[in-house]
Amino acid sequence: MPLTSRTVARIPACLVALAVAGSLVGCGGGSGKSTSEGGGEVAEGVSLEAAEEKREEVAETAKNREMLSELEARQREEGAEANAKKTEKTAKAKAKKREEALKKAEKEAKKREEAAEASLKKRKEAAKATATKEREAAKKREAEAKKKEAERAAATQQQTVTTTTAPAEPG
Secondary structure, three states, rough: OOOOOOHHHHHHHHHHHHHHHHHHHHHOOHHHHHHHHHHHHHHHHHHHHHHHHHHHHHHHHHHHHHHHHHHHHHHHHHHHHHHHHHHHHHHHHHHHHHHHHHHHHHHHHHHHEEEEEEEEHHHHHHHHOOOOOOOOHHHHHHHOOOOOHHHHHHHHHHHHHHHHHOOOOOO
C-alpha cells in the first residue's frame, strides 16, 4: 500500500491512541486482590455518594415542588383578588349609573309634576276668568233687561199719561 499524505497524517494519531490504551491496560494489571478490595471501597463510597446525592436531589425536588405550590397558590390568590376588585369596581360603576338614572328620573318626574301643576293652575285661572266674564255678561244682560223693562215701563207710562191727558184736549 503506498503512503499518501493522508496516511502519514493518521499515523501519529494511531500511535497516541495505542499508547493511551496500553497505559490503561498496564494500570489495571496489578494484583487482583487489591483491586477488588479497593474497588469495593470505591464502589461503596460511590454508592454512598450517589445515595446522598439522590437524597439531596429528592429533598431539593420536594422543596422546589413546595415553592412552586406556594407560588401557584399566591398567583391564584392574587388572581382572585384582582377578579374581586374588578367585580367590585364593575358593581360600583353599575350602582353609580343606576343612581344617576334614578336622579335623572326623579328630576324628570318633578318637571312633569311642576308642568302639570302649572297647567292646572292655568286651567283654573282660565275657568275663573271665564266664570267671571259669564257673570259680568249675565249682570250686563240683566242690567240691559232691567233698563229695557224700565224704558218700556216709562214708555207705557208716558203713553198712559199722554192718553189720559189727550181726551181732555178735544173739546
